[in-house]
Amino acid sequence: MSACISPSDADLARRLVALTEAGLPLVEDPWGWLAERLGLSPDATLALLARLHADGAIRRIAAVPNHYRLGYRHNGMTVWDVADDAIERLGPAVGTLPCVSHCYRRPRKDGWRYNLFAMVHGRSAAEIDGYRAEIRALLGDACRADDMLVSSRILKKTGLRLGEPRSRMR
Amino acid sequence: MELDNLSRRLIERFQHGMPLCPEPYRAMAEALDCTEADVLDRLARLQAEGALSRVGPVFEHRRAGASTLVALSVPEARLEQVAARISQFPEVNHNYRREHRYNLWFVLTGPDRAHLSRVLDEIEAETGLMPLDLPMHTAYRIDLGFPLETLR
Structure with missing residues (x-):
């Protein structure tokens, strides 16, 4: 199976990271929100996400828990x-x-x-x-x-950052 | 932290994946037998409380460029200062104090390996400490979450 993604997907993926690294907006139509900003149709946006997921560039699209806050300290x-x-x-x-x-x-x-x-x-x-x-x-x-x-202390933990620096200290 | 029943079911069911359909929060509500407003309300609350770090895609870091795990053995008296400096690097996306001779551990991510090498040189020059550079050789498991069935 090919691990390559086309250049246009790679470019879209970069913009996708910047748009979603802090999370999707909690609105009824999050893909529509994303589609508008990527300049794609909602269907094309969903197809892009599915492709990047199948390809492994996206590990999962999910409600991502913070295990530390959930008691896994x-x-x-x-x-x-x-x-x-x-x-x-x-x-x-x-x-x-x-x-x-x-x-x-x-x-x-x-x-x-x-x-x-x-x-x-x-x-x-x-x-x-x-x-x-x-x-x-x-x-x-x-x-x-x-x-x-x-680990006695988490000094810095952030998601992937390619765009704006964003950090959360604990 | 205490989770109500719906919040717990929401996390357990969707931490590994959420529906990729036109109205995902509605589909999640149907699966949990509640309303879409309930789902959006819980997600917002869990995010505000920090129980969820976010809702959305988790990207494969290595696809976005290069990364490596780095450790420093920092004299105790300098640990605070060195750790604070390390956290300032935009390339650092995790920074943990750990109980070991190597007591500071962090992940460096950048566009390519050459960039990471420059950052490692900079860290060595600034701190006078030799970084232990441990790039991944093979992944046997990447973070897909882990079972929360005992979560209360």
Whole structure:
């Protein structure tokens, strides 16, 4: 399947990001609002969104919760030193655990041995400790070392910004 | 924070996706057996209270250019000042203090890798700290939300 989007879609996508990065307006016809600003018909706007979604440029179009505000105040970045010959098999397995929201392979560096990252969230320290244990059990002997970096403070968190700077401090 | 029943159902049902049809909030109301006004009212309230960060598309960051995860090991006495400076960079879109020798973690996003390299050089020159640069190699899971069935 082609991962390419046409140049005109790419240009529309850039304008779409600028228009919607802070969210859609809460009006009865949000696509009409968007269509007007993109200079497209409402049908063409919906088709564009569907295309970008199918293509992967848009992950989802949704009511995006702020888990921290919903009581999920504990997050742990679990990091794992997984054998190179096992990571492409085990990475996807960790990624499908329900407790994991993000899971990436990243390079090792001098002074940094961990090549697998998995984010877990919970409402207590015990809850995320449990998730870490779950991941450790899954990785088994392929994991040589691990750590969990808990977040004590969010200093800056924003969505993607290509247009106007917009930040929210907590 | 306390959520009423409709708010909880609204988030659970539509955090992964909302209908891509001409009147999405009406379709959501039908699915939840309430009125469109109820949906718009709850969404506005949840957004104002911060329970929802927004309603709309979540873009794949990597498609929009380059990004990398960066860590700094900052002496405790300088942490506040360095963290504040890092947050000022428009390329920084997450900045977390974490309990580790590497105690400041942030994501850099920019139009291309060369741009990110310049920002990394700038950070090193300004802070005297060597950034740990950890670009993504493979994504095994990207944020699609996670189950809230136990949410109260």
